[in-house]
Amino acid sequence: MELASDLIDEDSRTWKTDILIPLARSIHDDFQVWGGELSGTFSVRSAYKLLQKSTRIPSNDIIQAENKKFYRKLWNLHIPSKIKITVWKISWNYIPTFANLKLKRLSVPDVDKQRKIVTTFFDSALQRRKLHNQDDQRTSVTIHFDADFDQYSSRSASGLEVRDMRGEILVSKSILHSNVASSFAAEAYTGLQAVRLGISLGINACEIFGDSRTVIKKCQSTERDKSIIGVLIRDIQDAKPFFQEIGFHFTPKTENVLVHVIAKEALKEGVGYYLDNGISEQVRQEMERIRQRRPDR
Structure with missing residues (x-):
């Protein structure tokens, strides 16, 4: 499915399916995923496919022939994928510099201390549970x-x-x-x-x-x-x-x-x-x- 219209029955003009999104039982913060793959994991192939369908380029909103040629040549180069991805990110101004992160409001506070506190808390809770159950019959x-x-x-x-x-x-x-x-x-x-x-x-x-x-x-x-x-x-x-x-x-x-x-x-x-x-x-x-x-x- 790519468009909302794909969910509509053309004959009856009714929804032919639902968008079914499972929800987690526990509350958690939002996080970013890669939409080009069902796995949510980034790949060069999926990025290229999305790029071919895209109508947006770094300089303006119209895909031109020279831009397609540039990216086609880039993906066909016999160089490590890591370098290809880096060049692609640079062309789209996607390098995570402090300036770019600030513009995109993606700067996050240092969470190492918070993570350590949470980890220590859960480790302590698990240890208490194990001590409480050590005399129970193991099943x-x-x-x-x-x-x-x-x-x-x-x-x-x-x-x-x-x-x-x-x-x-x-x-x-x-x-x-x-x-x-x-x-x-x-x-x-x-x-x-x-x-x-x-x-x-x-x-x-x-x-x-x-x-x-x-x-x-x-x-x-x-x-x-x-x-x-x-x-x-x-x-x-x-x-x-x-x-x-x-x-x-x-x-x-x-x-x-x-x-x-x-x-x-x-x-x-x-x-x-x-x-x-x-x-x-x-x-x-x-x-x-x-x-x-x-x-x-």
Whole structure:
């Protein structure tokens, strides 16, 4: 989608989809992201594409042939990308000098002291929590998650299973979601539900498995995520202190069949559920059909 008109049905003149923006549970300051990529990360390729579509240049508001030639020659030069980007920034007066930062009102106060204070506070809080729980019985589980998404209704379902160290199912759960923007967001919502389930069960240590490599990688990171699911990743990262130990791991889809079936059945039936020590009858029957179609070799 590039224009608001892309969201309008030309025949009925009605909105054919919603702009679905997930919101973080915790309040945070605004920050800048790169709009040329869904990941929010800058790349030379995306900058060049935006430049070709742009109608603004450093000197005036009309793209002229010589400017296109200049940038085309720049990107075709066999020099390190870092130098290309620097030249590009200079041509647009984007070098972050104090003068430019002041003009753009991007100067920020020194936050190192504030960061140290906040870090010390949270480290102290975590240490007190660990000391308080050191006599508690340690519980360690694995949580698998997967999502099923319907793009026509913008609805998704989360499938979750919790197993103990012996492989026994402790909990199976499905949750329905509405106003979900994409399958990418559906996986992130489900990852967040997996973390919340662990918290609600009072788990001290857990290993969480999902088959979306991108979502798992973002959950593993401690840096601020700037992608379209950044607010959901932020909520996942904010929940980590509730556990003494927590890890996120990628697993192939072939090893994640049960939770996929849980999510698929929930979306089909339009009903979520929570079940201790087992799975629903519908899920059990579907798993049996899958085993019959894929016999052991």
